[in-house]
Amino acid sequence: MSVEVRACTGDAIVALIPQLAALRVEIFVDFPYLYDGDLDYEARYLDLYARHEGSVVIVAEEAGEIVGASTGIPFVHEPESMHEPFVKHGWDPNELFYGGESILRATHRGRGVYSRFHAMREAHARSLGATWLTFCAVQRPDDHPERPPGYAPLDDVWRHFGYAPREELNATMRWKDRGDAEESDHPMRFWVKRLAG
Ligand SMILES: CC(C)(COP(=O)(O)OP(=O)(O)OC[C@H]1O[C@@H](n2cnc3c(N)ncnc32)[C@H](O)[C@@H]1OP(=O)(O)O)[C@@H](O)C(=O)NCCC(=O)NCCS
Numbered sequence: 197m198s199v200e201v202r203a204c205t206g207d208a209i210v211a212l213i214p215q216l217a218a219l220r221v222e223i224f225v226d227f228p229y230l231y232d233g234d235l236d237y238e239a240r241y242l243d244l245y246a247r248h249e250g251s252v253v254i255v256a257e258e259a260g261e262i263v264g265a266s267t268g269i270p271f272v273h274e275p276e277s278m279h280e281p282f283v284k285h286g287w288d289p290n291e292l293f294y295g296g297e298s299i300l301r302a303t304h305r306g307r308g309v310y311s312r313f314h315a316m317r318e319a320h321a322r323s324l325g326a327t328w329l330t331f332c333a334v335q336r337p338d339d340h341p342e343r344p345p346g347y348a349p350l351d352d353v354w355r356h357f358g359y360a361p362r363e364e365l366n367a368t369m370r371w372k373d374r375g376d377a378e379e380s381d382h383p384m385r386f387w388v389k390r391l392a393g
Pocket of ligand 1: 304
């Protein structure tokens with residue numbers, strides 16, 4: 197069966213929030229995120245995307261069921277703490293579009309959907325006049341006890357799509373890892389791709 201991929205904005209996102217929240221929790225529990233998900237938090241987070249002008253959720257569906265999604269939002273709508281490293285290094289947050297997350301059910305990987313996510317998110321960012329795309333990725337040590345045998349980091353995949361990691365652009369995000377009683381800080385590294393100029 198074929199996977200349909202479409203870009204949603206505004207109210208079209210609202211209708212998808214429960215399914216998207218559940219899929220995020222299902223997928224981000226795995227390494228390297230190890231996220232002990234909270235559906236209410238996820239719903240609030242996705243609601244931000246629905247309400248902020250310029251944001252997009254690209255949805256992959258098969259037989260009417262959501263099997264994957266990729267989110268994006270003008271970087272200015274992200275919290276100040278995310279802008280700080282950029283501003284400190286001379287970037288203008290107004291020039292950036294932020295790729296939130298991309299997720300795809302394991303059964304649907306390796307079929308070209310990620311490539312369509314990138315192309316559509318990029319087209320959306322260009323349509324808003326963004327000069328740069330960025331996203332951030334959690335940094336886990338190579339010897340992390342939860343790292344599955346044979347785990348392949350996505351670094352080469354992101355390079356394939358034109359992104360480069362920026363060692364000077366780092367942030368911290370808090371969430372509760374699976375098996376932990378409390379939230380903890382997680383070091384994040386930004387990756388950047390130039391779109392124009
Ligand atoms: C991230 C995710 C959506 C990727 O989807 P996927 O279907 O597994 O992606 P693919 O393996 O098909 O790879 C995508 C592209 O990278 C290329 N690629 C794969 N391995 C590569 C490598 N080692 N080096 C260079 N390119 C590579 C593929 O050829 C493909 O490109 P193409 O379509 O232009 O040919 C999916 O793995 C996922 O949901 N992971 C869990 C959540 C996550 O980590 N999300 C990312 C951060 S938020």
